Amino acid sequence: MRQTNTVLHSQLRSVGFGIVALFLVLSMILYPEQAFNSSLKGLKVWWDVVFPALLPFFIASEILMGFGVVHFLGVLLEPLMRPLFRVPGAGGFVMAMGLASGYPIGAKLTARLREQKLISRTEGERLVSFTNTADPLFMFGAVAVGFFHDVGLGVAIAIAHYVSSFLLGLLMRFHEPAGPVTPPPEKESGFFLWRALKAMHKARLEDGRSLGQLMGDAITSSLNSLMLVGGFIIMFSVIIDVLGEVGITGLLATMISGLFHWIQFPAELASSVISGMFEITLGAQIASQAPPTVEMAYKIAIVGAITAWSGFSVHAQVASLLSKTDIRYTPYFVARVIHGFLAGWVTLILWKPISQYILTSDAAVPAFLRQIPDSGWIGFAEQLPWIGWKMAVVAFILAGTGILLHTFAAIRMKHFS
Template sequence: MRPISPVLRSQLYSITYGAIALFLVCSLVLYPEQAFQSSLKGLRIWWDVVFPALLPFFIASEILMGFGVVHFLGVLLEPLMRPLFRVPGVGAFVMAMGLASGYPIGAKLTARLREEGLISRTEGERLVSFTNTADPLFMFGAVAVGFFHDVSLGITLALAHYLASILLGIIMRFHEPHGPSTPPPPADSSFFLLRGLRAMHRARLADGRGLGQLMGDAISTSIKTLLVIGGFIMMFSVVIEVLGKIGVTNLLGVAISPLLATIGIPIELSSSVIAGMFEITLGSQVASQAPAHVDITYKMAIVSAVIAWSGFSVHAQVANILSKTDIRYGPYCFARLIHGVLAGSITLIAWNPIQQYLVSSKSSLPVFVREIPSSEWVHWSNRIHLFGWQLLFILGLLLLTIILWKQVKSWYSKGAL
């Protein structure tokens, strides 16, 4: 079979893109009221949740990079990140911010590291694959409390999501094994905290901006990024509503029902899978509304897979952010598929043991879970308060791991072990 010529392939792309654009315009003309209401809904989500929750972290991350704190963490966490994930130590900063703050800050910070030349293209593709994750408050507040009315369900969701993320990072370390890598920090026998401080000082001098200019640049860049994210949220809210009105989502649900039945998933969950392909909140909500006879284990497995996949809305945001660099979107999309499969599988395996343990032991929930409000989970002050402590906890845990590792190596070299 002869391969398609580049000219013909380009023409096919043009026809396909044009047909999609024409379809969207015609749909908006046919359903103007639904398009307006869904666009307004997307705007409310962006203004009430996304903008106030992500803006402080976008600004803080830009300032931390300008003052060299990322370089400081990179030197300290190099022994953990490079052997485990084959990314430089600065990737730990992206990992901590992504786990605490949620989509799409992992992609944003990965792109910034690439623009600064702190990671190679291959390392960027590895890093963004497992650091662009959902935040805990969404899984506990929106899904567990808001949709399923049981905060304890969020424990299994979060454990499956983050364990799958770490496993994905280990898997993606084999992505392009011969790809370019940034050189490790030069060998230095001085105390590792001192090395980190020197690296931070050099980075701050190289940047050269003062606090006022740095804050101004950080605010300007962050708001521009969030405006683009808001546009994607509104547009996909409209697309999902219109596709539902004309019956496309129902048709796709019927099409994948045989596949779900083959792998043992109730076909009643097909509509939640299709909805989750486009938007994680909608997919989770549809799964929670599945018939009562559907086992909760399968509902939560689908929700877990949907959250890990993250939806086309987040994919579009990530593709836009990465387009400013040479980091490719293809590996990220493939990694999202793997993350979805891993998270769903882990949920199926761990659901009964974890829930039985919680019921039998009547153990107390973690403090940050108990603090999640049952009805106002989206309020920006709650999100920022919890995100800050989660970020400090993750960074502290990573630093403690490195300190213990270096101490064990020191004892081993001295023959104490």
């Protein structure tokens, strides 16, 4: 009986997927001009923004992994990452790169760690859930400056996003508590920095590739990943516009409006939620265009929730990147829902103190945040140091925390031994 139900369920899923695919194809046939324009719009976003922003960091991350930097950080950050998030110290590398360069590099690096057997399946599901985050350039540049024309609002969005991401990481440590665990690094005598350097040297020797071969492989792998990302962006750009043409988006917005009215939330923001379900940039833009009667706190809360959810476009990219491993997509999906709710509520809770600070003091927003680099190839040279410094700051903070923990543990052992 159970096997019959499983077969029936599988058949129903196949029929459902077939109906959805047929509906989308027919819709694009009925609205060919809108589909063409949407694909051009998605292509422009990918070529002008995503490609130049992500390519250097995709390549750099592959080279750093080949040189064994991940193993260096793994030894250094073991006392931080494992107690807090129940993932190996190598997850600190994914966290630093994810916080600096945004979607979907957290998923790509998590998959690479799993391929190298540096993390277990369960640890990979925990890690990707809270490290695949939005980047500061998007929150400050695209949303705060581009849509709301106030860089100070980026502070509120970023604080809520990263605080909720940290809380999500703490929650995900309880995911599959009996799941397989990657053994911690072998405890060896000697200074911990020397042990970390030895682990990096050993990993580089085991990799065995020359610098030229490593760079070639990194570029090839990065281009393949970005072509995949570009395809998803273009496809979901078409899907969003086609659904709008056939009235599906309007119907869903009406349903969300009723729910918002019931929970006493501004119904004018319903359309931004529907658009944000598919693509975060479009959802954030629509939220910024809500009537002035809607309080700014609610607008920023919706933007925060949409950014944390990340949209089906990013979900599809993550699912594709994880499909090369045994890491399951379902825990990531659940984590995105939780992150969205957390980011929205954290924004509302912290809005009053944060808004008083950022709206009454020019010193609240550092000067370098007032000069956001341009998107696209024109501002490419400016983007590299801007994002690179953010990545370096995060990495140094994590490394410094790891050094302090190692030093404290050594002093405690020496004192009580």
